[in-house]
Each structure stands twice: as C-alpha cells, then as structure tokens.
Amino acid sequence: MKKILLPLTLIAAPITTIQAQQQIEVAQIWNGTFRTNQLNALNTLHTKNQYSVLDYNRNTKTFTIDAFDFTTLEKVQTLFSTADFPEIKEISDYSINKTDDKILIATNSNPIYRHSFTSVYYLFDIASKSLIKISENAIQEPLLNKNGSKIAYAFENNLYVFDVATKKTTQITKDGKKNAIINGITDWVYEEEFAFVRAFDWNADGTKLAYIKFDESDVPVFSMDIYGEDLYPQQQVFKYPKAGENNSKVSLHLYDVSKVSTQDVALNAETAYYIPRIKFTNNANVLSVQTQNRHQNQLNLLFVDANSGKTSTILTEKDKAYVDVTDNLTFLNDNSFIWTSEKDGYNHIYHYNNDGSLKKQVTTGNWEVTNYYGYNKSNETIYYQSVENGSTKRDVYSIQLNGSSKKQLSAQSGTNSATFSPDFKYFINNHSSSTKAPSYSLVDASTGKNVKEILNNTALENNLKKFDLPKKEFTTFKNEVGNDLNGYMIKPKNFDAKKKYPVLLYQYSGPGSQEVSDSWNDSNDYWHMMLSQKGYIIVCVDGRGTGFKGADFKKVTQKELGKFEVEDQIFVAKELAKESFVDANRIGIWGWSYGGFMSSNALFQGNDVFKTAIAVAPVTSWRFYDSVYTERFMTTPQENASGYDNNSPITHADKLKGNFLLIHGTADDNVHVQNAMLLINKLVYLNKNFDWLIYPDKNHGIYGGKTREQLYTKMTDYILEKL
Structure with a gap:
C-alpha cells in the first residue's frame, strides 16, 4: 500500500482572511501553477x-x-x-x-x-x-544483455529473446496464460507490495537468463465493473490474493542462450514462499536470490550455481515482526557484498564476505540509513543518505568501507538527495525544505563543496510571494507512553492567539511511512494552506508505526494495525483541544488509503473529540486487502482474527456521531470499492447519517481530466460546511 495525495470545494463561510493574500484556488493546485522545475x-x-x-x-x-x-x-x-x-x-x-x-x-x-x-x-x-x-x-520490460547483442522481454505472459544482429526473435516460454501462468513479470501483489515488475535478469556475459515463473491458477479472482460509455459495462478480471488466501506459486528458472534450454532451480517451498528479488552477481555463474517465508519474518539470501542449479544459503535474517526487502544489495569485485539491515534496531549498512560471514557493520548509531547510493572501488568509499540530523531531514554522507572517515556532504538543512557521477567525483544534489523550493547543484563528492547551481525554482518562489503562504511550524507531541511524535502545524497568516480556530488533522500513518518532513510542498500542502487562508489550522502528526525512528517505533503496531496509530491521533486531538486558540468543538481529520482507514477509525472511536472526518479510498477491514502487505504486519486472519476485527472501522461504525464523508473509485484495483460498500451497508443498517461519493471507473489515485479538481472542491465544501 502506498500513500496518495489530495485537496476540496468552496462555499461561503464567515471566516476572516487577510486582504493582502491572494487566495489559492483549487484549480491552481492541479493546473500547474505551483509546478516545480x-x-x-x-x-x-x-x-x-x-x-x-x-x-x-x-x-x-x-x-x-x-x-x-x-x-x-x-x-x-x-x-x-x-x-x-x-x-x-x-x-x-x-x-x-x-x-x-x-x-x-x-x-x-x-x-x-x-x-x-x-x-x-x-x-x-x-x-x-x-x-x-x-x-x-x-511489450514489457525489455532488457539488454551487457554487450548489447540480445534483448529479453515479456509479451502476454511469456518471455522472448531478440537478437540485435539477426533481428531474430526466440520465444523461450510457451505456457504463459492470463490469470494462470506469468513468466518473468510479477503478478499484481508482487508488483504492488514488493515494488518490482521485471522478474528476470541477464548474467554478466549475457549467456544465461534467470527468471521467476508465477503460477496464479489457485489465486482467487477479483472482478471490477468498468462502466465506460458503451451500452453494456465490461468487467476487469484479475487474480488478487487477499489476506489468508492462496498466493501465486513461484518457481525459479535458468535459460541457457547457446543451448536454447531451460533448467529448473529447486528451492525450499516453505522458506522460499516468496521470491522478492533475483540478481546476478559479478560472477556470470552465480545468481543471487532472496526468498521469504509467508510471515515475511525470515529473509534468506541464496547463491545459485548457474551451471548446476545447486543452491547455498549465504545469509539469513530473522525478525520478531518482519524483514524489509530492499534494492541495496551491491556486489564488489570479489563478490563480497554490501547489504542494509535493521538487525541492530536501526537501518544500517553492512559489508559481508562472499560466503556470508560479516566483515564489518559500516554505519552505526540511533539513526537510519534512508538511501544507499553506491560504492566507489577506487577509494573504497560508500555513499548514502541518512536521517542522522533528525528523522524529518535527509543528508548525504560518505564513509569508508571499513566504517571510518564519515563525512557529511550536503550543506543545506532540509531534504537532500544525490545522483552520483560514474566516477563518484561529483554528485547532483537535489535540495528542498519546507521553506525552500527544489534546487539542483553540482557538488564535489570529496569535499562536499558546491561547484555550480544547475537548476532552481526562484521564479516559483517569487510567484508564491503574492499568496503570502503560511509556514509549517515543526514540533513534537509526547504521547501517553512517552514517545515523541513528529508533527507540524499550519496556522492562518493572521493568526490571533486570543481567537479560537477550527483544526483539521491530516495523516497517513501506515507502517514505515512519513508525512512530517522538512521538504517542499506537495499538492496536499497547497490545499491545506488554502484552508488556512479560510481560517483553519492544519496539524499533521506521525504517530507510532511510522518510519525513520528505529525498528521498535515502527514495528510496535505488529498484529494490531489501527490500534496505537488511532490512539495517537485521538490523543493529539485531545491535546489540541486544550489549547486556548483551538475551538474544541471543531476538530476534524482526513486521509487517503491507510489514512482513510485511520480517519474513519478516529472519528468513530474518538467521537468525543472529532466532529468531522473525510476518508478517501480507505481500507475498512484488513480482511479485504492483499496478502503480502497485510500479512507482513498482521499474519493471516486465520491466525489473528481479533487483530483484524478489533481495529476495523466496520466494527466501530456504531459509534459514529459526527460528520463523515466516504469517497472511493469503482475501478480501484488496490483498495477495492468493496471496502466502502461494506462500510456503507453497516452504516445504513445502523441508520447512521453520513455522506458518500463514488467515482466511476477511477482507480486508487482518483484522477484524470478534472477529477482531482472536482474531488478537492467537494472536500473543501465539506470542510467549510461541516467543520
């Protein structure tokens, strides 16, 4: 599950604004007015x-x-x-x-x-x-071999190899069939939750192609009506494994180009329930394979002999909750490798020998490595991004492979990300903060000194002056168990501490996510600032379960998604209600996807503090969501029925007292509209008064044409009328 962005509509409301400010209009949020270079x-x-x-x-x-x-x-x-x-x-x-x-x-x-x-x-x-x-x-995912002589690609669930010189195409699999067998391309749930599509890779000399086969014959079918404009609707039918249901059976195969033959690789079916990554090492005869058990609390790194097909387990990681899959595996010339892990409680960089024995934990500390950029073999230096200067910030660092000579290479506070030159002598730094629009600069990778600015957004910053936008005030809230929760507040520019203001909370709250960061505005920020121009205070807080503050903070929600996160949002709302400048009778909350799950729960369970909530494309029961994501955090419904049901908005629907707007797209292949329909049914059964809005043929993002503008206009109107 990934977070989605949003805005709403306007109707007259008697809230004072500053005459000097040019008012943001919903249309401007989506027509490119605030677009960055x-x-x-x-x-x-x-x-x-x-x-x-x-x-x-x-x-x-x-x-x-x-x-x-x-x-x-x-x-x-x-x-x-x-x-x-x-x-x-x-x-x-x-x-x-x-x-x-x-x-x-x-x-x-x-x-x-x-x-x-x-x-x-x-x-x-x-x-x-x-x-x-x-x-x-x-076709899908064409991939050249190293010398550029051949291209492997997928078409209609089968794999092909195109010879560049002869222009001859060889079909290497023939059993591909829609909703049954997929060769070399991931199924729906792998694509969504393991975040990759191409499930094949060339070896170093282009003589072998490794690929994963997905047999989804036993995966239950999900169907969606597509209304279109024809006389009769059509149906989109695809395999979607919900929590506790059958997943695709995956298998690993090696195709030999010269022999025109395929070899099956035997893997342990239990420990290799998932194959979330394959990647050839620098040795053309050694393939690396990452496998996970169904609970995803054990990850194995295997090496496969590409000639014999024999496998050996090089590294095993276990966790009481789950082990994250990343793309940070990097092989050095001797096939020793760089790896990232949370095993000491924070995500850090490790260097292992090619037999899996640990050479060195390269980075250490009570902070997280957030991106791995690469390794410069000429000076044995690793480059990475981390939150060492605070979990809401990002900086670029270098460090020796042996863990010495760590150096911060980014100078400006905020969010920095790097694109390194092939020789690692320079990098392009993309910097932004909550007050500074994105800019790109060339930086000397050895000293961290700025060489030259490449691109800036000064024109946008000048254009924004007429809107006199408020700034995010970063803060922390200490919850009932003593955790410091990152947050920010956006106040109206004409804020008067002697007055009382309505407050709208925004959050996403999903495991490992982050909304409170010192980075430039997204579309939601402009919408929130528009609401601040109309007299609302916007508050965003990352509660327990969110990321970049260590594994314990992130994984505390294990088996109970929606419990501690909801408690934190209700706690923050009650703390805000004590402030002299907050109208305690006008506190609302909204979110999209996981955030919609949260805003629904917060309104129902926090009916003594929340007046209004908007839930866009929400999960309403984790029983309806996909297996890989849900079971990672909840195990299966068969094992953890109470965890699924005790924190479902459907379970708490009888507590609804305030204003509730439920929004969903009918063609949402991710969080199915079924989630909304069952909650609607429950609320109707309970004779609850609420509002709902359905977008025909729109997916989880609910966009296209004027859709986003209409959606945010609707939400704006609802906030102005109901909060």
Missing part, C-alpha cells in the same frame, strides 16, 4: 562522466535525450531526437545500456497497474544512429 528522467551514464536528461520542446513538439558533462554541466551532445525519427512521436521512458552505446526507447505506453505498462520499444545505436523496432507488439 526539475531534471526529468535524470540518469547517469556508466562509462562516461556524464548524465542524461529527457527534454521536451513545446514549440517544436520534439523529445530529446541529452547528455551533459558532470564537470562542466555543459551539454555534450543530443543522444537522440524524435525530430530525426518521425515514427516516434513521444518518449515515455528510456534506458541506456551499461556500455553507453545503445538506448532502449519506449513510446505509446499504456499503464497496467501501479508500476507496470506496455510500450512499443525501439533500440537506438548511438554511434551508427540506427533505429530498430524490437517488436510490432506492445
């Missing part, structure tokens, strides 16, 4: 000290992939332009191979689920400027 599709090259960017010229209507020098920031060349190849009208995605001489270009893309899509793909040879269409079909 950014480096689009920024990628570093592999063999040259350059980075590439996708650019679009609105005047000529051409897309270009341009390469820039990391040292001078000057454009070196245009690698590709649609002006030279009229068959490509737009570029939706691109990737450059590891030898920097070929580009895979995607066009005519059509989304499937959150990450997956099909596209028509072309292979462009930079030196010869030749363009090859890989397939007449819209």
